[in-house]
Amino acid sequence: MGVKVGILAFGDDxxxxxxxxPVADEDRTLEFVRRVHPGYVVEPIEGCALKYATYPPDDVVFASSSAGLDIVCDQRLTLVQPSTLSGHLCRIGDGRRMAVLGMHSVTDWLSYGTWSDGVLVRSLNLTPDSGIIESVGEPLPFEAPYWAGGHPVEDPYPLPFHPLDLGQTAxxxxxxxxxxxxxHADDRAAGEVDLLGFRVTDPTGAEQAARDAIRQEVLQMVRAATGQPAGRE
Structure with missing residues (x-):
């Protein structure tokens, strides 16, 4: 499964x-993105439909702010651990319900969390290699068939279900x-919602430098594993 998702939303339902x-208000959405990324440079770019916006490129954010709903798709949310989500994001919720979900098919990573009035209600974070990294609160009703063995994976597999299968249900x-x-028909209705696009960059350059360092480390590991000579990309 080539699935990658990083999504966060605030709203009562x-x-x-x-x-x-919902139709995004341009000024409101710009201010919302600035609150999500305080201190970053935020510049409007072309938007995207929600279903195709869940894993933007580096430094790109897709978002919408309208009456009763704020939603943002950001690659930075893909590998988030819900219980450690930045406090300023919880404050943006301002008493509303809040949900975050991250999936990454390279490691079969899944994490999601829900909050009510700023209090974490449920958090699940797991991968087949690391097992259950975090499980906070009572499992949500849609989880029950997965924990009960209703979605088995071919043996051997360290979990009773595939994280990305549960991720799509979540x-x-x-x-x-x-x-x-x-x-599903309802999926189409939500997935076709238009999000506005923004380029969101760290003005210090530290974030990009950290990404470059990680990629260089991965590249060196791949070269070592395959016997390729060291060199520049």
Missing amino acids: IPVRLRGG LRHLFGFATDGPD
Whole structure:
């Protein structure tokens, strides 16, 4: 599965509001993105439909702010651990419900969390290699068939289900759409919501330098494993 998702939303009933086709207010959305990334440079660019916006390129954010709903898709959210989500993001919620979900198919990583009035209600974070990294609160109802063995994976597999399968179910229940699997009518309604686009960059250059360092480390590991000579990209 080539699935990567990083999504965060604030709203009293996020799936219902998304399926209702909210229209982003440009000024409001710009201010929302600036609050999500304080101190960063934020510049408007071309937008994208929600279903295709869940894993933007580096330094690109897709977002929408409208009455009763704020939503942002950002690669930076892909590998988030919900319980350590930055406090300023919880404050943006201002008493509303909040949900975050991250998936990454390279490691079969899945994490999601829900909050009510700023209090973490449920957090799950797991990978097949690391097992259950975090499990806070009672499992949500849609999780039950997965923990009960209703979605088995071919043996041997260290979990009773594939994280990305549960991830698509969580995405549908928490946000109202899915990016993979059978297409539901309600999914189409939410997935076709237009998000505005922004280039969001760290003016200090530190974030890009950290990404470059990680990529160089990975490249060196690949070369060592395959016997390729060292050199520049």
